[in-house]
Amino acid sequence: MPRLTHQTPKYRKHRASGQAFIELSGRRHYLGPHGTKASHREYDRILGEWLAAGRSNTYGVPADSITVVELIARYLSFAKDYYGTPKRGTYNNMRLGIAPLKELYGRTLANEFGVLQFKAMRQRFIGEDLSRPYINERMRQIVAVFRWGASEGLIPAVVAQTLAIIPGLRKGRSGVREPSPVKPVDLSIVEDTLPHLSTVVAAMVKFQMHTGCRPGEVCGLRPSDVDRSGDVWEAKLTQHKTAHHGHQRTVYIGPQAQAILTPFLLRGAEDYCFDPREATEEMRAKRAEARKTPISCGNRAGTKRQKNPKRQPTAKYTTQSYGKAIYRACKDNDIPGWSPNQLRHSLATRVRSEFDLDAAKTLLGHQSIGITEVYAEKDRKKAIEVARMIG
Numbered sequence: 001m002p003r004l005t006h007q008t009p010k011y012r013k014h015r016a017s018g019q020a021f022i023e024l025s026g027r028r029h030y031l032g033p034h035g036t037k038a039s040h041r042e043y044d045r046i047l048g049e050w051l052a053a054g055r056s057n058t059y060g061v062p063a064d065s066i067t068v069v070e071l072i073a074r075y076l077s078f079a080k081d082y083y084g085t086p087k088r089g090t091y092n093n094m095r096l097g098i099a100p101l102k103e104l105y106g107r108t109l110a111n112e113f114g115v116l117q118f119k120a121m122r123q124r125f126i127g128e129d130l131s132r133p134y135i136n137e138r139m140r141q142i143v144a145v146f147r148w149g150a151s152e153g154l155i156p157a158v159v160a161q162t163l164a165i166i167p168g169l170r171k172g173r174s175g176v177r178e179p180s181p182v183k184p185v186d187l188s189i190v191e192d193t194l195p196h197l198s199t200v201v202a203a204m205v206k207f208q209m210h211t212g213c214r215p216g217e218v219c220g221l222r223p224s225d226v227d228r229s230g231d232v233w234e235a236k237l238t239q240h241k242t243a244h245h246g247h248q249r250t251v252y253i254g255p256q257a258q259a260i261l262t263p264f265l266l267r268g269a270e271d272y273c274f275d276p277r278e279a280t281e282e283m284r285a286k287r288a289e290a291r292k293t294p295i296s297c298g299n300r301a302g303t304k305r306q307k308n309p310k311r312q313p314t315a316k317y318t319t320q321s322y323g324k325a326i327y328r329a330c331k332d333n334d335i336p337g338w339s340p341n342q343l344r345h346s347l348a349t350r351v352r353s354e355f356d357l358d359a360a361k362t363l364l365g366h367q368s369i370g371i372t373e374v375y376a377e378k379d380r381k382k383a384i385e386v387a388r389m390i391g
Contacts, residue, residue: 009050011043024050053152054078066154068113069106072098074154075145097141100124110146110155118142118163131179136168184349185342189335196329198279203260204322208340210257210391212347215340217251219317224269226253226261232384232391233258252383254391276321277313350390 009022013034020031020039029046032039054077076095083090104124105117121142125135143163150160169176190209194202204218213221217237227234233253253261264273323339330337 009047011040022046066110066149067106068108068110069102071110071149071154072102072106072145074152075148078148094141094144097138098145101142101145110149111159113146113159114162115166118166122169126176129177132169132171132174132176133179135176139166139168182339182342182345184346185338187346189338190343192335193326193329193333193338196333196335197325198282200264200274200276200279200282201317201322201325201329203264204274204317205326205340205343206260207257208343209347210260211251211253211387212344213251214344215319215322217249218340219272219274219319219322221251221261221273222270223265223267223273226265230384231255232387233261252387252391254387254389257387257391272316274317275315276317277315279325280313 009024011031012021012023013019014021014028014030018034020034020036020043021028022031022043023029024046031042031046054074076091079091079094083094085091101121104121105113108117118139122135122139125138130138143160146155146160146163149155150157171178187209190205194205197205207213208215208218211218213235220237221235225235225237227236235251235253237249237251261273267273267275319340326340327337329335
């Protein structure tokens with residue numbers, strides 16, 4: 001089989017006509033008389049555009065002949081490099097969200113996808129009994145694909161502009177199901193769950209209860225993030241939900257949360273505080289302790305482990321694995337189920353009732369771009385005071 005290479009297409013000569021040409025994705029682009037400065041300039045221009053387009057197979061295809069499936073393929077290639085490929089990241093959300101578009105309109109010319117096709121897609125989602133906000137999010141994903149295509153010159157801009165002005169489904173006026181709101185979890189249920197969790201996951205839950213951080217923030221916390229110079233510690237996170245908007249996120253850690261976190265800071269500065277491998281070792285140690293067969297009989301500890309298991313504990317919890325640990329503990333012990341994100345709602349409710357809305361907003365990291373430095377400092381002091389008292 002021939003080897004796949006990424007060599008730059010060459011400046012070539014068509015002997016019959018004496019014209020120079022470059023061949024890209026099976027299409028010849030003639031440059032003018034071979035050997036002239038003008039043909040070399042044209043070669044440089046076309047090659048530069050092709051490289052800027054990511055060596056796309058659709059380069060040079062007229063905008064009125066690109067199909068929806070080709071547009072989707074180009075967009076996903078861009079999104080994979082731009083967003084990365086975590087399981088719950090933007091790339092996979094987009095890939096799953098626009099799959100029905102490819103299924104229904106994959107062979108349709110992209111410039112023929114208009115209002116009727118857009119509303120037909122939306123009606124399909126309504127027929128699947130999806131919630132109104134989720135349907136609107138799916139439709140925004142479709143618009144994003146066409147907007148990107150227009151920005152790359154793949155389709156006429158009017159296509160994306162037309163789709164963008166179609167209003168979303170309005171609450172109470174569309175007859176579409178509304179999602180159930182996320183409510184605070186009863187802290188007595190959390191207390192009932194804690195004994196059935198590993199030491200690591202129980203500490204994560206308690207830390208969230210006192211700080212109101214997001215599940216992803218507690219999963220990604222590292223010792224290097226934590227500034228311990230004050231009586232209230234501050235964890236300044238570089239990776240969080242709104243980092244791509246240029247927002248800063250600080251988790252304020254009061255005395256109670258500090259006591260929970262301190263044992264998990266005794267590791268490398270760049271290691272994750274809460275390590276799933278420690279929970280796995282704890283689970284195995286408990287199983288060995290509960291062993292009824294004498295050690296002299298049966299299998300020795302560790303002999304039944306696979307040499308190369310498909311799934312191995314990693315150095316960091318994900319929001320999914322963290323949530324599943326809580327889900328299993330609740331299910332196995334007949335405890336009402338709850339999710340880690342509900343802990344934020346519980347803390348927000350408490351802070352708002354005991355203090356005020358501004359304190360809850362800052363403590364939970366709900367900041368907007370237009371907040372002035374003076375206003376942010378005022379909120380910061382308020383959040384530190386709250387953390388000192390209840391954190």
